[in-house]
Amino acid sequence: MPLILTETRDAIGTIVMNHVQKRNALSDALIEEITLALDRFREDNIRAAVLRAPVGVKVWSAGHDVSELPDRGRDPLGWSDSLRVLVRAIQEFPAPVIALIEGGVWGGACEVAIACDVLVATPEATFAITPAKLGVPYNLGGVLTLMNMIPLPVLKEMLFTAQPIPTAQALNLGIINYIKPAEEIEAFVYDLAAHMVVNSPLSIAVMKEELRLLSGAHAITPDLFERMQGLRRVVYDSHDYQEGLDAFREKRKPRFDGR
């Protein structure tokens, strides 16, 4: 059974993440279907894409599929990890991607949502960035995506508490563009998309790429990169990282002892 539903209408492409029984956990299989759909949208000259979950869900996405995270000793979020592939696919898609958000957005799914160009959420939606709850050392590109969108004190609070923040706070901080009630959000999002698809697709594609390149334009020396990778390795080599995975899989609270 497909894990997503897709639709194209009036140059607007829609991807519905539809693996509800697994709360749209971002598995390799789900991500592959999303990226293939984006490839098809690109071939069909889609001028705006909408990424959503089914109407009325309680969870937009539960984030990285924890069952697919490697055991300790291997970088869990390396360049070719599916979550990284999906974030890049959204950022490099040559047209606006609008996140239509109902329900909870967890972990790496927050980065996926934030990687979208415009975010519209219902009042009940929440956003939780959870590496600390699992003992995962988030990767540098992911931290940069978050840093570019979330004020540092708030990002640190979200990372250190791993607790959800409400949509109202996300709106106040400019992390999302609009809050719309569930009964209005769909019409609002497609009206917003309709205003985009009538404009120059070339101009929009170039400006989106300029913004992507400029927001990632940070001078970082090989020495600095290796130092940060070394710090991350201490974490994904640790007992705490394994404990976070084991606790999730055993459906119990983790007991981190800092080693």
Ligand code: LCV
């Ligand atoms: C695999 C899952 C998941 C899941 N993976 O439903 O950001 S980082 O660095 O942490 C990054 C590595 C990352 O994104 O890690 C994942 C972060 N995500 C989370 O911490 C959220 C984990 N999930 C939950 O807290 C709950 O599932 C929520 C609150 C999202 C929904 O709770 P609810 O009671 O509605 P269940 O927990 O019963 O989940 C339904 C099924 O989906 C699986 C879960 O194991 C269960 O499967 P079974 O029915 O086989 O037991 N599931 C949920 N999230 N991230 N599988």
